[in-house]
Amino acid sequence: MTGTDEIIVTRAGILGHIVLNRPKTLNALSHAMITAITGALREWEADDDLRTVLISGAGERGLCAGGDIVAIYNDAKAGTGEAARFWADEYALNAKIASYPKPFVAxxxxLVLGGGVGVSAHGSVRIVTERTRIGMPEVAIGFTPDVGGSYLLSRAPGELGTHAALTGGMFTGPDAIELGLADHFVPSEDLGRLALALESIPASRAVAEYQRAAPASTLAGQRTWIDECYSADDASEIVARLQASDVPEARAAAATVLAKSPTAVCVALESLRRARRLDSLEETLNQEYRVSLRLAAGAEFSEGVRAQVIDKDRNPHWSPPLLRDVEQSAVEGYFESLGSRELGLSPGTAAPSGTADRSRA
Structure with missing residues (x-):
């Protein structure tokens, strides 16, 4: 066994197991954890005796609640550049997981939020349970879905991904399957036995033994109003449609979107629309990197983190305060080239997550 206080890496039989080990912070990802995961994957990739990789979270509360937002916030204020290095390494890891040549079981x-989606939903064998609560809540802190989240959500059925991105909501395991973020449903009480089975038999056989039919997805039953309301390419129009709907859930969604950062909502919508037109996960991660660096350098992200995480007054003062005040030219500015600072991931080095060949299982 090898590891640090923040991550545990073990090898048993044909299985390499990565455990995110920060339960007090809901296993929030630090830069050191990202580096350790990448190192383990590189080592195991060349090991012919190792057939399967598993990632899980320590504790009972979840796999991972995202990146270490406080550390990124502190860097944004100090201007050390650590946030840029963090995202560069994290996004490269997301691409590596998506193209990994061996079954990557998650x-x-x-809880599986933000960066937790990045280290799981790009895998080839994605398992949810009755306890799963998954989401990309970034718009609540003046940020937008990253870690390839805009790629995944842009390829969800209909406008389900747009709904998930703009509301920043949390969804169930069956909803995750409906969104295309997961593949299999396994009762949480069986995860330990499944992990043990993965040590000696192929992932496809082990998962087939323990998976069960997923309960009905609530999200699937809401496709009609979601597709109708979120098909617009303007955030103000989307909210207007939601407010005019006869469906109570639609009107509630409008109120939720209006409580988020107007700038982040508009940039998130633009990000998803552009991601639909991109051919690879790597291109999308390059796009997300541009947006992430610019948002981190602006006031919205700092204010969102202050209100939600630092002071916890839950009273952010967004600027501009209204969706109609966000200028399209300002939105487009977040996507402009970074020049020599571009991330530069190459298309084709990772299988597109939304359409990946999952026969590796």
Whole structure:
């Protein structure tokens, strides 16, 4: 066994197991954890005796609640450049997971948010449970879905991904399957036995033994109003349609969107629309990197983190305060080239997550 206080890496039989080990912070990802995961994957990739990789989270609360937002916030204020290095390495890891040549099994149990989606939903064998609560809540802190989230959500059925991105909501395991973020449903009480089975038999056989039919997805039953309201390419129009709907859930969604950062909502919508036109996960991660660096350098992200995480007054003062005040030219500015600072991931080095060949299982 090898590891640090923040991550545990073990090898048993044909299985390499990565455990995110920061339960007090809901296994929030630090830069050191990202580096350790990448190193383990590189080592195992060349090991012919190792057939399967598993990632899970320590504790009972979830796989991972995202990146270490406080550390990124502190860097944004100090201007050390660590946030840029963090995202560069994190996004490269997301691409590596998506193209990994061996079954990459993710136990998406409990909370799976933001960066937690990045280290799981790009895998080839994605398992949810009755305890799964998954989401990309970035618009609540003046940020937008990253870690390839805009790629995944832009390829969800209909406008389900747009709904998930603009509301920043949390969804169930069955909803995750409906969104295309997961593949299999396994009761949480069986995860330990499944992990043990993965040590000696192929992932496809082990998962087939323990998976169960997923309960009905609530999200699937809401496709009609979601597709109708979110098909617009303007955030103000989307909210107007939601407010005019006869469906109570639609009007509630409008109120939720209006509580988020107007700038982040508009940039998130633009990000998803552009991601639909991109051919690879790598291109999308390059796009997300541009947006992430510019948002981190602006006031919205700092204010969102202050209100939600630092002071916890839950009273952010967004600027501009209204969706109609966000200028399209300002939105487009977040996507402009970074020049020599571009991330530069090459298309084709990772299988597109939304359409990946999952026969590796």
């Amino acid at each position: 136990f998406m149990d409990g």
